[in-house]
C-alpha cells in the first residue's frame with residue numbers, strides 16, 4: 001500500500017506540506033483544485049503548478065480527490081454530454097501530469113452530510129457528528145448549518161452558489177429513483193472509461209455518506225450489493241472504488257472486511273476512518289483505533305494485507321485535538337489523522353513481520 005494524505009492546497013488548508021513531510025511514511029498528496037465547481041474546466045497551468053509544488057516537497061501527486069460530477073450528468077439532462085466532454089478533458093489533462101487515480105462520487109445534491117461539525121467529546125476533543133433525527137425534511141436548514149459551521153473554508157459539494165438553488169435542484173431530481181440514477185451512472189461510465197483505459201487513469205467512486213437515502217434522494221453506493229451492481233455496470237478494471245470505511249460503517253450490516261476481500265482487485269484507493277454508532281442510529285467519528293468505534297480497522301487492514309494491496313490509502317477524517325478546531329478544516333486537522341497514519345502502519349508492519357515468520 002502507498003500511504004497518502006489529503007491536502008486542500010496552499011492558502012486553503014491549515015496544514016502545510018512541510019508539516020506533512022514529518023509524518024512517517026506518507027508518500028503522496030491527495031489533491032484537487034478546490035475552487036472548481038462541478039462542470040468547470042480545469043486549466044492545465046493550474047494542474048501543472050500544484051503537481052510541481054507537491055513534487056518539490058518529495059511527494060507523488062498520483063491521486064486527485066475529487067473531480068466533481070455535475071448534477072446534469074446525474075439527472076441525465078440533455079446537457080450532460082457537454083459536461084462529460086469537460087470531464088474527459090480534465091481526465092486527459094490530469095493523465096498528462098502523471099495522475100493515476102481520480103476519486104469522485106455520484107451522490108445527488110449533497111456530498112457527505114453531518115449535523116454537527118464540532119461535537120464536543122468527554123475528553124475535550126470534538127468531531128463530526130450525525131444526528132439522525134435532524135436529517136428528515138428540512139434540507140435548507142441543514143445546508144445553512146453546515147455552511148455556518150465551515151466558517152471561511154469552502155466545503156466540497158456544499159458550495160453556497162449550489163445551496164442557494166436547492167429548490168430548483170430538488171425539482172430536477174424529483175423523478176430520479178435508484179434505477180434511473182444507476183442508468184445515468186452507467187451512461188457516464190460508458191463515455192469516460194474508454195478514455196481512462198487509453199490514458200491509464202483509474203476511476204474510483206466514493207461510497208455514499210451516510211450509507212442511506214437522505215431527504216428522499218436516492219443513494220446507490222452504500223452496501224455490498226450496491227457495490228457489486230456498480231462494478232457490473234462497467235467491467236473494466238478502470239472502473240473501480242474508493243473504499244471508505246467511515247462511509248459504509250454507520251450501517252452496521254455492512255461487513256467491510258468482507259467487502260475488501262471480495263472486491264480488492266477493483267479498489268484503487270482506501271479511506272480508513274472509524275465511527276461509533278449509537279443505538280438510535282446517530283454516529284460520531286472517532287480515532288482510527290478499532291476499539292474506539294464500530295469499524296474493525298485491524299480486520300479491514302488485514303483484508304488488504306492478505307490480498308497484497310498495492311493501491312493508495314489515506315487516513316480519512318479525524319477528530320479535532322488540542323484546540324486545532326479553531327483554524328482547521330472540519331474533519332481535516334493534523335493530529336488525529338497523523339495518529340491514524342501511525343496506527344495503520346503499526347498494524348501493517350506487524351502483519352508484514354508475522355507473514356515473514358510463518
Ligand SMILES: [Mn+2]
Pocket residue numbers: 206244245246247271316
Ligand atoms: Mn472517505
